[in-house]
Amino acid sequence: MNTGHLYVISAPSGTGKTSLVKALIEKDPSIRLSVSTTTREPRLGEVNGRDYFFTKKEQFDRQINDNEFLEWAFVYGNYYGTSATLVKNSINRGEKVLLEIDWQGAFQIKQRFDRGMLTLIFIRPPSLAILKERLQKRGQDKIGVITERLATAKEEIAKSVNFDYVIINDDFEIAVSELYRIINSS
Numbered sequence: 242m243n244t245g246h247l248y249v250i251s252a253p254s255g256t257g258k259t260s261l262v263k264a265l266i267e268k269d270p271s272i273r274l275s276v277s278t279t280t281r282e283p284r285l286g287e288v289n290g291r292d293y294f295f296t297k298k299e300q301f302d303r304q305i306n307d308n309e310f311l312e313w314a315f316v317y318g319n320y321y322g323t324s325a326t327l328v329k330n331s332i333n334r335g336e337k338v339l340l341e342i343d344w345q346g347a348f349q350i351k352q353r354f355d356r357g358m359l360t361l362i363f364i365r366p367p368s369l370a371i372l373k374e375r376l377q378k379r380g381q382d383k384i385g386v387i388t389e390r391l392a393t394a395k396e397e398i399a400k401s402v403n404f405d406y407v408i409i410n411d412d413f414e415i416a417v418s419e420l421y422r423i424i425n426s427s
């Protein structure tokens with residue numbers, strides 16, 4: 242049987258993970274990006290079913306009870322979960338499936354998935370000072386939120402030792418190439 246492979250990518254907020262993943266998929270359109278379910282409100286421009294499946298907490302709880310999630314976690318005040326069926330169907334079709342999830346989800350997947358078909362990748366900023374600059378430039382968050390995200394980032398970076406690969410997103414093009422190389426060699 243043609244077995245697929247699961248790639249989990251985690252990174253602190255503001256590290257550029259979403260842009261990296263977007264560039265990676267442009268380079269290799271055969272990669273399937275899993276669409277998560279969240280209780281967070283959609284941001285401007287986000288589309289239900291493309292960026293996330295947006296749902297209410299009661300529905301999310303029902304999905305937890307019905308074992309519909311491969312993993313789920315509470316991240317920055319909202320719930321997020323990965324659909325077990327979508328991922329398993331893709332893997333069974335022999336596809337490369339990519340999950341863009343937080344470290345808690347990554348650890349759950351690590352416990353549940355066969356190591357031979359799983360690769361965990363952590364993306365980190367060159368330094369906390371540079372991350373702070375990027376969060377400030379992005380202008381999405383208030384000062385208090387930035388301080389909180391920096392403190393969380395520090396804790397998240399400490400968890401990166403449990404990942405198979407750590408990519409430093411200093412030069413964007415180099416980081417995309419590294420990601421592409423890892424995905425095409427495992």
Ligand code: 5GP
Nearest residue numbers: 277278313314316321322323341342343346
């Ligand atoms: P955002 O709301 O900014 O899109 O995502 C916030 C955080 O939630 C990011 O770290 C993102 O990787 C994480 N996240 C998104 N989807 C999932 C998911 O299905 N499971 C888990 N555990 N984290 C997720």
